[in-house]
Amino acid sequence: MKAGVIVFPGSNCDRDVAVVLEAVTGSAPAMVWHGDHDLPELDLIVLPGGFSYGDYLRCGAMSAKSPIMREVVKAAEAGTAVLGICNGFQVLTEAGLLPGALMRNRDLNFICKDVWLRVEDCASRFTLGYEDEQRILVPIAHHDGNYYADDATLERLEGEGQVLFRYVDEQGEASKAANPNGSRNNIAGILNADGNVLGMMPHPERMAEAALGGTDGRVLFESLLDTLS
Amino acid sequence: MSLYHPETSAEIVAEHGLAPDEYEKAVAIMGRAPNLLELGIFSVMWSEHCSYKSSKLWLKTLPTEGPQVIQGPGENAGVVDIGDGQAAIFKIESHNHPSFIEPYQGAATGVGGILRDVFTMGARPVANLNALRFGAPDHPRTKHLVKGVVAGIGGYGNCVGVPTVGGEINFHPAYNGNCLVNAMTVGLADTDKIFYSAASQIGVPVVYVGSKTGRDGIHGATMASTEFDEDSEEKRPTVQVGDPFTEKLLIEACLELMATDAILAIQDMGAAGLTSSSFEMASKGGTGVVLELDKVPMREAGMTPYELMLSESQERMLMTLKPGREPEAQAIMEKWGLDFAVVGTITDTGRMQLKWDGETVGDLPIDPLALASPEYDRPHVATPAQPAVTLPESQDLLSDLATLIASPDLCSRRWVWEQYDHMVMGDTIQRPGGDAAVVRVHGSQKGLAMSVDCSPRYCLADPQSGGAQAVAEGFRNLSAVGAKPLAVTNNLNFGNPQKPEIMGQLVGAVQGMGEACKALDMPVVSGNVSLYNETEGQAILPTPVIGSLGLMADIDRMATVALKRDGDTLVVIGQSQGHLGQSLYARECHGLEAGPAPAIDLQRERATGDFVRGLIEEGLVDTCHDVSDGGLLVAVAEMAIAGDKGVAIVSAETSTAFWYGEEQARYVVALPDAAVVQERAKAAGIPVHILARVEGDAITLPSGQIVATRDLRSKFEGGLPTLLA
Numbered sequence: 001m002k003a004g005v006i007v008f009p010g011s012n013c014d015r016d017v018a019v020v021l022e023a024v025t026g027s028a029p030a031m032v033w034h035g036d037h038d039l040p041e042l043d044l045i046v047l048p049g050g051f052s053y054g055d056y057l058r059c060g061a062m063s064a065k066s067p068i069m070r071e072v073v074k075a076a077e078a079g080t081a082v083l084g085i086c087n088g089f090q091v092l093t094e095a096g097l098l099p100g101a102l103m104r105n106r107d108l109n110f111i112c113k114d115v116w117l118r119v120e121d122c123a124s125r126f127t128l129g130y131e132d133e134q135r136i137l138v139p140i141a142h143h144d145g146n147y148y149a150d151d152a153t154l155e156r157l158e159g160e161g162q163v164l165f166r167y168v169d170e171q172g173e174a175s176k177a178a179n180p181n182g183s184r185n186n187i188a189g190i191l192n193a194d195g196n197v198l199g200m201m202p203h204p205e206r207m208a209e210a211a212l213g214g215t216d217g218r219v220l221f222e223s224l225l226d227t228l229s
Numbered sequence: 230m231s232l233y234h235p236e237t238s239a240e241i242v243a244e245h246g247l248a249p250d251e252y253e254k255a256v257a258i259m260g261r262a263p264n265l266l267e268l269g270i271f272s273v274m275w276s277e278h279c280s281y282k283s284s285k286l287w288l289k290t291l292p293t294e295g296p297q298v299i300q301g302p303g304e305n306a307g308v309v310d311i312g313d314g315q316a317a318i319f320k321i322e323s324h325n326h327p328s329f330i331e332p333y334q335g336a337a338t339g340v341g342g343i344l345r346d347v348f349t350m351g352a353r354p355v356a357n358l359n360a361l362r363f364g365a366p367d368h369p370r371t372k373h374l375v376k377g378v379v380a381g382i383g384g385y386g387n388c389v390g391v392p393t394v395g396g397e398i399n400f401h402p403a404y405n406g407n408c409l410v411n412a413m414t415v416g417l418a419d420t421d422k423i424f425y426s427a428a429s430q431i432g433v434p435v436v437y438v439g440s441k442t443g444r445d446g447i448h449g450a451t452m453a454s455t456e457f458d459e460d461s462e463e464k465r466p467t468v469q470v471g472d473p474f475t476e477k478l479l480i481e482a483c484l485e486l487m488a489t490d491a492i493l494a495i496q497d498m499g500a501a502g503l504t505s506s507s508f509e510m511a512s513k514g515g516t517g518v519v520l521e522l523d524k525v526p527m528r529e530a531g532m533t534p535y536e537l538m539l540s541e542s543q544e545r546m547l548m549t550l551k552p553g554r555e556p557e558a559q560a561i562m563e564k565w566g567l568d569f570a571v572v573g574t575i576t577d578t579g580r581m582q583l584k585w586d587g588e589t590v591g592d593l594p595i596d597p598l599a600l601a602s603p604e605y606d607r608p609h610v611a612t613p614a615q616p617a618v619t620l621p622e623s624q625d626l627l628s629d630l631a632t633l634i635a636s637p638d639l640c641s642r643r644w645v646w647e648q649y650d651h652m653v654m655g656d657t658i659q660r661p662g663g664d665a666a667v668v669r670v671h672g673s674q675k676g677l678a679m680s681v682d683c684s685p686r687y688c689l690a691d692p693q694s695g696g697a698q699a700v701a702e703g704f705r706n707l708s709a710v711g712a713k714p715l716a717v718t719n720n721l722n723f724g725n726p727q728k729p730e731i732m733g734q735l736v737g738a739v740q741g742m743g744e745a746c747k748a749l750d751m752p753v754v755s756g757n758v759s760l761y762n763e764t765e766g767q768a769i770l771p772t773p774v775i776g777s778l779g780l781m782a783d784i785d786r787m788a789t790v791a792l793k794r795d796g797d798t799l800v801v802i803g804q805s806q807g808h809l810g811q812s813l814y815a816r817e818c819h820g821l822e823a824g825p826a827p828a829i830d831l832q833r834e835r836a837t838g839d840f841v842r843g844l845i846e847e848g849l850v851d852t853c854h855d856v857s858d859g860g861l862l863v864a865v866a867e868m869a870i871a872g873d874k875g876v877a878i879v880s881a882e883t884s885t886a887f888w889y890g891e892e893q894a895r896y897v898v899a900l901p902d903a904a905v906v907q908e909r910a911k912a913a914g915i916p917v918h919i920l921a922r923v924e925g926d927a928i929t930l931p932s933g934q935i936v937a938t939r940d941l942r943s944k945f946e947g948g949l950p951t952l953l954a
Contacts, residue, residue: 009566010474012390016655049653051388054474110383112650141387141650208650211669211784213660 001214001228003029003044006072006088010062013049013085017205021046022210024221034066043228044081045072047088049141049203059102059144060090069095076177081125081228082197086142091191098192098199099157100149105142106182112141114213115180117188117202118168121161124191125227126198129219135172136216138202140180140188145201147190157190165189165200232256235262236265245272249601258350258597266535266583266591271598273501273539274508277760280602283726284758287739291753293748297715299420300755305346305497306416307754308423309716311780315670316420317677318352321360321413321720321776323759327468328410332377337385337408337471343414344389345497345768348480349546351424351487352416355654356668357386359396360681360720360774366637366952371400372409375953381471381647382412388473389480392657393649394565394666397681400637400952406764411720411757413776415679424487426496427513427810428549428575431492435507435518435573436555438562439479439545442503443528445469446541452852456725456763475544475567482565483546491554498545504538506547507581507668512599517578522585526568534583534590549575557611609732615690618824620809623885626862627928627936629818631944633859633889634866636817640948647859658784662871664709664855665777669784676784678712680777684858685770688824690811692737696773697829700745701893703777705855709896711787711845712779717746719756719775724768726760734771735760748831749838749862751777781846788845788853788898792872792923797852798903799868799876799921801861803837805894807886813859814889827892834894840915841896849905862888864897865921866928870942875925880918883932899923 003021007014014031021029030040030150034052038044053062063069069091076082076097084092092098105111116139119130130136149157157163165188169178174186189200204217233239242252255271256262263271273279281288293301299316300308306320324339344354359382364371375398386393391414428435446469461675486492488877494514496506505524511518522534528542544822550558555571562569576582583591623629646661658676659667666681682702688695700717707714719742724731746753762769781787792799809815810824852872856864869876882888900906904918910917927937 010388010477012388012477016653019655050390051474051477054388054472054477056474068296109380110648110650112387112652113647139652141652143387203652206655209655211658212652212655218729 001025001043001225003046004032004040004042005029005046005048006034006068007046008031008034008052008066010052010054011048011050013203013205017046017048017085020205020208020218020221024218024225032068032147034063034068037067039071039075042080044083044224045075047084047091049086049088052087052091060087060094063091064094073097076197079196081224084199085203085205086201086215087200092197092199097197098190099153100147102144103146103148104144105146110143111180112139114139115202116168116170116178117165118172118174120163120166124164124195126163126220126223128226129223135168137207137214138204138217139206140202142201145183147187149184154184158185160193162191162193163187164191164198166201231262234262237268242268245718247272248278251275258601264591266538267593269535270504270593273504274598275602276893278927279501279505279903281758282603283605283607283760284735285604286606287736289538290739291743293752293754294403295750295752298752301752302756304425305349305718307351307718309754309778310420311675314420316418316423317415317491317778318347318350318418319413319415319718319778320346320755321411321718321774322346322757323720323722324410324412325407325722325759325762329408331468332374333381334468334470336378336381338469338543338710339410339412340382340385341471341473341476342499343412344391344476345499347414347416348483349424349495350418350424352418353415353484354391354416355656356415356666356679357391357393358679358681358684358776359410359413361398362404362772363400363407365402366400367407372953378408378410379645379648385471386475387650389477390653392651392653394651394657394668394921395661395679395681398642398686399643401685401770401774403770406767407762407769409722409769409772411774413681413718415677415778422487424492424495424647426494426510428494428510428516429514430493431516431575431577433549433552433575434571434703435575436548436550436558437525437545437570437572439567440472440542441526442474442537442540443542444532444536444540447536447539456761466577469543471543472581478565478567479544479546482562482567486558486561489557491550491558493551495546495548498547500541502539502541505763508595510547511575511581512595517576517580518573519576519582519584520573522583524527524570524572524792526570534585605917607726607732608729609736610729611621611733611737612692613666615825618810618815618821620815620819626930627934629814630862630866631936631941633781633813633817633863635944635948636813636940637948637952638813639859639863641816641946642949643946643950644953659710659787663790664706665712667710667787667940669782674783676712676781676787678707678710678779678781682706682772683772683774685772686822688738688771688773688813691826692734693741694769694826694829696738696741697745697771697831698893699775700742700749700751701829701834702857703775703835704749704751704838707777709788709853709855711842712781713842714749714751714777714779716754717751717775717777719753719773719954721758721760722769722772722774723760723791724763731768738771738773745831749835763886786846786848788851790854790868790871792868792874792899793852794901795923797899797901798919799865799897799899800903800906801895801897801918802841802915804916805861805887805890805895805918806892807884807890808892809886809890812889812891825877829893837894837915840913841898842897844906852899854897856897860889865943868897868899869928869938870945873938875927875938876921876925877924877929878931880920
């Protein structure tokens with residue numbers, strides 16, 4: 001599997017995800033500068049976390065207009081796997097690759113903590129290594145992760161099985177108390193209709209090593225390796 | 230010769246914060262009356278903030294050397310050797326005055342400034358910490374300040390992508406009129422790629438990179454060198470505005486340029502901006518400098534040389550380059566969207582010559598101004614010894630425990646650190662909430678442990694032992710996770726040094742600190758002084774904060790405070806004597822801030838710490854907590870809460886003083902086989918005492934009294950959110 005990480009000005013989880021990709025795939029991913037006009041041949045494109053363009057205007061709004069994003073959109077439409085983490089998820093919604101928007105957290109504060117997620121579908125290329133409805137522990141670190149979509153979109157996402165991760169409590173219930181940021185339907189991550197683009201607010205790359213608190217996030221990268229190699 | 234230049238007057242000199250005798254000295258150095266631009270430069274260079282005129286004499290007494298020290302005080306940050314050709318670069322700095330006036334931007338730019346101090350030297354910043362002090366929780370301003378400062382620290386640190394891994398917060402009415410925001414950054418560099426600020430080569434270009442210069446922060450350093458009064462609100466425009474996005478770009482651009490060999494010397498523009506950075510570079514290099522101020526990138530039209538020299542706009546750097554390397558440097562800066570301008574040349578004149586469109590607008594001698602800044606031996610009186618205090622026995626140890634653990638200074642800081650990204654960069658091995666944070670040296674098994682500490686109430690009662698205690702507590706926090714203490718950075722926060730009793734606090738604290746640093750082999754490698762933390766005559770508690778740094782060889786041999794196994798035995802290591810003076814028990818349960826501070830025995834401190842660290846390094850102990858604020862029972866409860874375990878107390882000790890006394894040099898460890906610790910302690914001559922066994926889900930006393938761990942947790946976790954709701 002050949003992976004690439006898009007580096008925007010202000011990305012700050014680009015190295016973190018590159019470290020995990022290298023550990024899982026055995027080779028360092030291509031680091032692709034936002035101003036480039038060409039993408040190398042890739043099986044997986046990662047839009048990393050961070051504060052691209054300082055979150056100015058709206059989170060992800062300026063990055064979505066970067067030259068490289070035209071190529072990312074083309075690749076996504078051609079079926080290449082795309083993973084947007086945190087700010088990457090915000091960029092994907094701004095670029096129109098995923099529906100909905102990420103608004104300011106319900107309590108208005110930045111939140112950095114481990115949260116429980118439920119894997120809603122383990123048939124996707126991102127989640128093959130998990131079990132259905134498996135509860136996993138992954139950190140969030142964001143100020144704007146409050147997922148919003150209108151009723152019709154929400155219904156479609158739920159109906160088509162595009163909600164891949166949901167915030168749950170320790171018992172696996174998608175309760176209000178387990179919802180850290182006010183996201184509709186406790187949504188933490190969604191797929192596009194074709195199933196090749198995933199946006200998620202939690203950071204799987206931060207839970208890919210026991211010394212950092214767990215390995216639940218690593219499984220996502222291993223799943224991609226299994227499907228894309 | 231007229232005493233004043235036509236552009237100035239006695240009034241304007243006074244507005245610039247220069248005392249009449251200081252102004253006379255300035256005239257003597259110049260050989261003429263300085264014009265307004267030159268006066269502005271004298272004013273900031275000789276401000277307390279930049280010149281350390283009240284503290285210099287005493288700072289010189291601190292130990293600053295050791296085999297581990299690569300660079301001590303005097304550069305942008307201190308540098309210590311961590312082996313394998315690597316160095317840790319770190320410093321702490323205050324942003325107290327601006328944070329009180331405008332908490333979000335004040336705190337944010339504090340973080341930005343200390344980050345620049347560290348990456349200026351060639352280090353990639355890997356961790357931020359902060360030490361915060363606020364007024365009484367019920368003071369009308371406290372909530373606003375806490376929320377603003379925490380949001381500001383998070384807003385800046387989260388965006389630049391450097392984890393904020395640790396810190397401390399105290400609340401006390403003495404900070405009602407002056408909050409303290411001390412920010413520390415730790416960075417990593419290769420020992421052969423460390424950059425310094427001395428511009429010693431003649432004829433090389435002086436280059437400005439980063440953000441454009443605006444009109445913000447003019448006279449920030451002067452503002453930070455006076456007391457507050459009722460008009461302090463009007464000083465809001467002196468607070469700078471931070472742009473963490475630009476800082477992130479500046480970090481990446483500087484590190485990319487540093488990977489080449491184009492840079493000769495580099496200095497960030499912090500307090501007093503272009504003035505102090507260019508002065509320091511030329512002064513340290515023994516050279517002179519010509520600055521063409523019209524070439525400085527400007528945010529708005531119509532800016533004057535005076536404004537350009539005194540602006541404290543953020544995210545700017547000054548450097549000298551090898552001649553001919555400008556295009557390469559410019560290309561890197563432009564790739565990152567940053568301004569780049571050649572603004573001057575290093576000369577051999579020993580003077581700073583300021584030009585505007587080719588015309589000289591200012592001309593000052595560098596060394597006389599930079600090095601001959603005032604140094605005062607201010608009168609000081611020692612703080613009188615506090616009489617002993619006697620307290621009644623606790624009527625109910627566990628209900629007092631619940632009171633203590635929910636109190637503002639002891640309750641969980643989760644509300645704060647969950648607003649900081651403490652995991653970005655993927656090397657946070659020990660997260661906030663323990664004794665020290667541990668950040669892995671990227672790509673290795675080594676870990677850097679770090680902590681910030683001060684107990685201001687001890688310092689008020691006894692500055693000397695309080696100063697020593699801050700160092701000792703740093704030493705303990707590092708030892709408690711298994712790290713070997715290497716060095717410290719200090720942030721001395723005090724009131725008005727022109728008052729002999731305040732100056733006495735400073736002198737005592739520095740003396741105590743120096744003794745402890747010597748005894749514990751933790752030299753001071755960098756630091757900052759913040760004075761005039763007073764409002765309408767009310768000074769803060771003396772707050773000499775210590776930021777300490779340690780190294781562990783193997784992060785798999787690390788201890789945390791959380792209890793891990795049922796059946797483990799809890800053992801207190803060190804002598805318990807029951808010292809209740811200045812304890813939180815006295816304050817929180819009896820409303821008494823009284824008595825002497827706990828005594829500091831540095832030999833005992835060192836022996837106990839070395840013993841505990843040895844147990845962790847050998848893999849015998851993985852659960853450890855130092856005993857500090859609140860005493861033994863609080864330490865045990867914190868361990869139970871962190872591990873979600875219960876504890877059955879087996880010790881026959883029942884006195885209040887035993888459980889809530891705050892004598893120093895003690896640790897609680899938990900392990901399956903206590904005998905091995907008892908034997909070794911006996912051999913080492915260190916007292917140990919069996920406290921408890923890990924079992925169940927509650928803390929139980931031999932008397933049968935019981936409190937559920939989850940009930941304690943809800944009090945512990947509910948403390949701050951309740952105070953700030």
